[in-house]
Amino acid sequence: MVGTALAAALGSNPLTASMKIVLLDRQSPADLEQGLSPVPESRNSALIRALSRRLPSSLTSLQPASVQSIHLPGYSNKDQQGGSQLATISLEDGRHLRTRLLVAADGARSRMRSLAQLRTVQWMYNQRGLVATVRTAEPHATAWQRFLPTGPLALLPVRHGFSNIVWSTSPAQAAELEASSPMGFVAAVNQALQEPSDQTPSGLASLQGLLQRGQQMPQPPLVSELAGGSPKSFPLALCHAGRYVRPRFAMIGDAAHAIHPLAGQGVNLGFADVSCLAQALAEACEAGTDIGSLSFLEEHYERPRQRANVSMMAGLDLLKRLFTPQEGLLANMRNLGLDTVNIMPAVKQQIMKYAMG
Numbered sequence: 001m002v003g004t005a006l007a008a009a010l011g012s013n014p015l016t017a018s019m020k021i022v023l024l025d026r027q028s029p030a031d032l033e034q035g036l037s038p039v040p041e042s043r044n045s046a047l048i049r050a051l052s053r054r055l056p057s058s059l060t061s062l063q064p065a066s067v068q069s070i071h072l073p074g075y076s077n078k079d080q081q082g083g084s085q086l087a088t089i090s091l092e093d094g095r096h097l098r099t100r101l102l103v104a105a106d107g108a109r110s111r112m113r114s115l116a117q118l119r120t121v122q123w124m125y126n127q128r129g130l131v132a133t134v135r136t137a138e139p140h141a142t143a144w145q146r147f148l149p150t151g152p153l154a155l156l157p158v159r160h161g162f163s164n165i166v167w168s169t170s171p172a173q174a175a176e177l178e179a180s181s182p183m184g185f186v187a188a189v190n191q192a193l194q195e196p197s198d199q200t201p202s203g204l205a206s207l208q209g210l211l212q213r214g215q216q217m218p219q220p221p222l223v224s225e226l227a228g229g230s231p232k233s234f235p236l237a238l239c240h241a242g243r244y245v246r247p248r249f250a251m252i253g254d255a256a257h258a259i260h261p262l263a264g265q266g267v268n269l270g271f272a273d274v275s276c277l278a279q280a281l282a283e284a285c286e287a288g289t290d291i292g293s294l295s296f297l298e299e300h301y302e303r304p305r306q307r308a309n310v311s312m313m314a315g316l317d318l319l320k321r322l323f324t325p326q327e328g329l330l331a332n333m334r335n336l337g338l339d340t341v342n343i344m345p346a347v348k349q350q351i352m353k354y355a356m357g
């Protein structure tokens, strides 16, 4: 998805519109629109459809086409200045392409990242993210997230009464939910979304009551049926590449950084990479700089994006730890903190602005 966004961004800027762009994916456009990637059909497919409409007419699309190997120039001084060598990408069907800049946007388990020998730091959360599409009894336009002892459950509206479920939970519960019948799954979601939360100790309860006074806490809508395919789950991990670039090579999106879905920020980080790289390439075209030179990619793409991504990832990891199953004072102080932010519109607005990039 993030790769399509970059092609669309380059095509819509007059400085880069005449670049020769080749977009390749191992899935066909129809498969991509039906959503074989982690986020279930509707949200992903709507985004991909919208992005596909903005692709430049000059773009060459190779879909489906799978990457088999890549060859990149080394790190010698000559190469660092760009050098004359191009990057080569070989496809499983035997075709070879040569390019001044190869951009990897092949997701969290990026094959191109391993082929480029770029290392990652990663840790597993011992949780699985379960995704499904459901229909609600009433159409709604609010994104709901409930923090359960096993992890957060999100109900995200799409359109026409459909919503996506993203449920981070223990591997055991994920397996149980995947094996349940459609009706069993709907009942489990409704129970998890609707059941009243545990008691808060009396002192904090009265403080919370004070903060929430006059505020009607609305209830999430009832889920009426499972739509589309059965629920599927994926292991959740934090993964960050130590380098995003090499001579004639750059990584964007989940290939460079993958995060816990609790704040729904994965795609936003990828889109921010796209915006930064597209802007840098436009400036390079204007100035006549080699777009594949290592020093150029480091300065104009890797450094600014690593700074921003690392701070967002650290914040989200902290949030994940705060919401890791826990009881007692810490959990109650966390809830009190959230209630306090909730009644301070200026602070809430700033947080929302930051999250939206």
Ligand SMILES: Cc1cc2nc3c(=O)[nH]c(=O)nc-3n(C[C@H](O)[C@H](O)[C@H](O)COP(=O)(O)OP(=O)(O)OC[C@H]3O[C@@H](n4cnc5c(N)ncnc54)[C@H](O)[C@@H]3O)c2cc1C
Pocket: 001, 002, 003, 024, 025, 026, 027, 032, 037, 038, 039, 065, 066, 067, 105, 106, 107, 108, 110, 111, 112, 129, 130, 131, 166, 234, 252, 253, 254, 255, 261, 263, 264, 265, 266, 267, 268, 270
């Ligand atoms: C359970 C779960 C829930 C999530 N929920 C949210 C959410 O609510 N909000 C949010 O913003 N983000 C969410 N995310 C994260 C979001 O899915 C990713 O951040 C986003 O999809 C990353 O986009 P991408 O283009 O970098 O990678 P991907 O969407 O993974 O796309 C990679 C593309 O590369 C192609 N590809 C892979 N290997 C090859 C190859 N060898 N050759 C050719 N093509 C190849 C694939 O076909 C695919 O089209 C969630 C993730 C998970 C796991």
